[in-house]
Amino acid sequence: MISLCDIAKIFNAGKTNEFSALHNVSLNLRMRETIVLKGPSGSGKTTLLGLVGCMARPTTGRIFLNDREITSLPERFLTEIRRSTFGFIFQQFNLIKGISALENVMIPAYPTGEKNSLLRKRGLEKLEMFDLGKRANTRIEFLSGGEAQRVAIARALINNPAIIIADEPTAHLDSKLSNEFMEIMKDLKAAGTTIILASHDPIVYNSALADQVVEMRDGQVVKDGRL
Amino acid sequence: MAAIEHHRHILDFTLSSLLRRKGKNAALLSVYTLIIFILASVLFFTHALKREAALVLKEAPEIIVQRTLTGRYQPIPTAWGDKIREINGVISVRPRLWGYQYDNVYQANYTLTVPAGNPPEPGSIDIGSGISRMRAAHPDDIIAFTGHDGLPRTFIIRNILDNESQLLTSDLIVLSEKDYRDFSGIPAEQATDLALRVRNPREYTTIAEKITQMYPETRPIVRTEIQRTYDAVFGWRSGLLIVIFSAAALAFVIFAWDKATGLSAEERREIGILKAVGWETSDILLMKFWEGTVVSLTSFLVGTILAYVHVFLTSAALFAPVLKGWSTLYPTFRLTPFIDFGQMATLFFLTVVPYTVTTIVPSWRAATIDPDAVMR
Ligand SMILES: Nc1ncnc2c1ncn2[C@@H]1O[C@H](COP(=O)(O)OP(=O)(O)OP(=O)(O)O)[C@@H](O)[C@H]1O
Ligand SMILES: [Mg+2]
DSSP: OEEEEEEEEEETTTSTTOEEEEEEEEEEEOTTOEEEEEOSTTSSHHHHHHHHTTSSOOSEEEEEETTEEOTTSOHHHHHHHHHHHEEEEOTTOOOOTTSBHHHHHHGGGGGGTOOHHHHHHHHHHHHHHTTOGGGTTSBGGGSOHHHHHHHHHHHHHTTOOSEEEEESTTTTSOHHHHHHHHHHHHHHHHTTOEEEEEOSOHHHHTSTTOSEEEEEETTEEEEEEEO | OHHHHHHHHHHHHHHHHHHHTHHHHHHHHHHHHHHHHHHHHHHHHHHHHHHHHHHHHHHSOSEEEEEEETTEEEOEEHHHHHHHHTSTTEEEEEEEOEEEEEETTTTEEEEEEOOSSSOOOTTEEEEEHHHHHHHTOOTTOEEEEEOTTSOEEEEEEEEEEOOSOHHHHTTEEEOOHHHHHHHHOOOTTEESEEEEEESOGGGHHHHHHHHHHHOTTEEEEEHHHHHHHHHHHHHHHHHHHHHHHHHHHHHHHHHHHHHHHOOOHHHHHHHHHHHHTTOOHHHHHHHHHHHHHHHHHHHHHHHHHHHHIIIIISOSGGGGGGGHHHHHHSTTOOOOOOOOHHHHHHHHHHHHHHHHHHHHHHHHHHHTSOHHHHHO
8 A cells, every 4th residue: 555644745945936736635545556647737746656656755744655654764765665666657758868778678677686688688578568679779869759658668667566657658659559558557457566657648547447546636636536 | 696797787887878978988088098198297207307317326426527728628637636536535536538429420429438347348339228229230230430530430339238227328338448549539648537436525525625726727526516417407307397297287176176066967867867767876876986987097097108108118209398408418318117106106096086086976966866856
């Protein structure tokens, strides 16, 4: 269970450009389920995913991951949790330019010290899942938007995470690729993976996969429905 | 096993990181190498010069007595030496035969000398390595030199001199007394100057005074004066080099400072991404450590090797303007290769270490912030 208790996130607190991106957010997300976040642009979806994924800390409120309070953990524990628990698919991809698609996919596994040949093989497998086997050695900046998005997804899966956080994972994919993505999510769900998605895409939020749909507006949860 | 593999991954990633910013890193490496090259050249050069000077002085006699007539140099009668030896405190007096000879054909200056012990047989000579190189002459070859009367004389080469100090021997011709007198026209019973050994350094001045009283035509030169002359010559040259050295050192500081303060937006973003996907702060620091080490070690090694070649194999060609007077006097002069490891270690710790630190510190700052904040 992931529990968020009365979360608020204020950017640039105390400055003239202070902005309250989230307030009064309380949520319970169950493990092994698929949760979809929806809401208009600027409503705070990405901010919320960042907090859940240990990329940032809330200004106030507390977050529990399987009864463990993570809000106040020191940075090195958060790093450890990010690596061992989460696979994060960023809205802006956040791939590293100048190196190949395959290397990008392998990067999260470097600190595990896995043998290079095995890691390569696994990275290639992930790329092939998304029909990118042929682009493995292409540098990121030469990939199309949809290809880059799929590399970002493959990277999130490399450490076989227990929880996948996907921020607009289908924004750059056509409907065929979007459906393929959802098929892969379905397999992962069947294997017991928790999936948290933020999306504008009906293919995602109308999918039969979703167990819980959370609707957001102006930094608040306006609807939290189990299906 | 996993730890080794872990390091290997990070080193691999560092290298591909460096390669992907080829232009920027190539520029960085060249500037760095150039600075190290200048610093190391100056260090090698001043050190080698000082060493040469020390060797010259070690062999210099305590007092040299010359004869001058209305300010012009004259050969000195050897009989005067016998009288000078009777002065209290003088241990020995040796009449010396030596001089310079300008070679029109090769436009070179030679130093001719008759050694105190083990002179060559008449008809054979020893030559310095500079002359050997220039004239392509080797032991047992026959070599000709033009004497004071413009007529050539031939000699058989006995040895090539290979002394500790190139400054002393590079342009040297060692010959027998008979050949020297014939070559230079100095008559028997006369010498170029007299070299004195004196028991007590405090007596130098009184002995020098007694000699001038005895022979008003003489000019005694005391070792401390010689030392001063050398110090002036070497000091002036080192002084100029110190200016070059400081300029290069300053350039290095500015260069390192720039690194320390500037982490490009792209670099910050990458650190954020690496943290976000699960890299530890220590992994990022390790990567930056490798980055700094690879760049600075490469520059250090290449820069020092180039400086060595420059100073000892091309006779510090780039410092030629500073050494103008020198090169006419010693046309084929080469410094004896010599590296002071203490000095190299100092240079290493003053360049490689600060550079690596300035690579790590700003990254460390970026790596300890929440990844979310760094990525934006
Ligand atoms: N670091 C930041 N500093 C200041 N404001 C921020 C920061 N991050 C986000 N915001 C603001 O917080 C609000 C919520 O942003 P967020 O990215 O969470 O929205 P979103 O729901 O993901 O929108 P979209 O659907 O367009 O992706 C936005 O108005 C954004 O401008
Ligand atoms: Mg968003």
